[in-house]
Amino acid sequence: MTPSLVQIRARRAAFRQLHASGCFVLPNPWDMGSARWLAGLGFKALASTSSGHAWSQGQADGASSLQAVLAHLRELVAATDLPVNADFEQGFSPDPEGVARHVRLAIDTGVAGLSIEDATGQPQTPLWSLEQAVQRLRAARAAIDASGEDVLLIGRAENFFIGHPDLEDTITRLRAYAEAGADCLYAPGLTQAQHISAVVQAVAPKPVNLLVGQAGNWTVAQLAALGVRRISLGGALARAAWAGFDQAARLLAEQGSFAGLAQALPGQQLNAFFAQAQACRQAVSDSKSG
Template sequence: MTTSTTRPGIADKRRTFHQLHVAGCFVLPNPWDIGSARYLQGLGFKALATTSSGFAWSQGQPDGATSRDAVLAHLYELVAATDLPVNADLENGFAPDAAGVTQSVRLAIETGVAGLSIEDATGDAAHPLYDIDTAVTRLRAARTAIDKKGGDTLLVGRAEGFFAGRPDLDETIARLKAYADAGADCLYAPGLRTREQIAAVVDAVAPKPFNLLIGSAGGLTLKDAADLGVRRVSVGGGLARAAWGAFMRSAQLIAEQGSFEGFADAAPGDELNVFFRDDLTRREGA
């Protein structure tokens, strides 16, 4: 676990977060509550990212249904819970227009996050992506809002085509390059699957860093991602889905068979208590 006795301030976290993007490849896993955030910090990760899906499921909602107020409260909670920089999944800015995105970004910055991402997805199945001019205008609005707040919050531009039913690599690259020109510090296109796709995107947005989503087993390793030039790796709702998978299997065994065998691989309560007791002691002494 971290042994520092001085907790970093918001400016320190943001400075550290920017430095992580300069060289190398790092993982920012995605917690969905205070406990998962503190456990990930205890494992030695250097930064964290929120997950819209993981948080939504914890609230009994589907991904994309959580209100902006609920997400902002979640951001405040996670930022306060950990000494690590936190990157906020701000979805599509919770607004259809640039003015709304500006307001959402300002509010997110006030939570103390070190970075935030803005998607180009509309949430409308008939028209899943904002046209590129509108998407660029929205990202520029986010950039301006950040700059007016001091400019130290890292901005991530997200091209959602591969998640939104438009898996066109050329369009995705064109959008990411436009978002980079509009002021994004880091680029992100969730849903890429092949090494060729990843390498093409990394090359297209260079020298700006690219975030790769790895949300399933049997794919790339962290070394593979680094070798392809990826600067950072996130897991989206992967950890939350892993936790839900264990919970669902155990609960279904009880409900359907009266069996408690699902507890066989459960984490020992004593181990969790020791971890969180030590973590609490460290935080109270900071």
């Protein structure tokens, strides 16, 4: 069911309030089913994952077209009543004008926030220059402002994520993105407490998103104590799902063993959950139209 503009605006307001209310976890579904399951577990907001969605379509991360991503965002927005943050990669354009045009299309899907990366995807020049990156963020900011919608803009510094762990340049970029209009700052790839704290302090009072992509010693409470305001998982949940699938299928293919099915959720449990979720959504829809 496509949400109304009133519903979308309520979600956007709730999403902004989450950023002002302390640390929260922003898990990343890759389809309608995983989105509804996460909503059923009580999370307050969701974020798309470019990698998780691409893998579900038999593609490598970064291979999805703009139109495919927009369709996916509409699907996630319609899947639950939660705000959705869009992993909007580099804006799907080499120039600021294209970024602005595509951000406007993303806003129309109903998302409550979207991120713009400063990675180029080109091995020879993996990052946009600071000047270029700022121009692209400003273009995204202008598109959001012109829409009149309260959509959060997240500025991403990809230094650590692409294998160039330069903390000073990361902070310089994040500060510039904040000045360019980013509401939230994000440097995926940070893993050390001193680096996380340095980023949080450098862009305060604006909120910082931290990517947790693997198991470790962190807890949500510990990251909150460092000043992190939101925690996303990127493609980690999708990778965990693929790991279970791969283990079960590989045991069957290589050993003729069904042992990998031992941890499978019962079909009755899945059917009951999705039937109940659908019934609840239908009841809400009927009450609003009645």
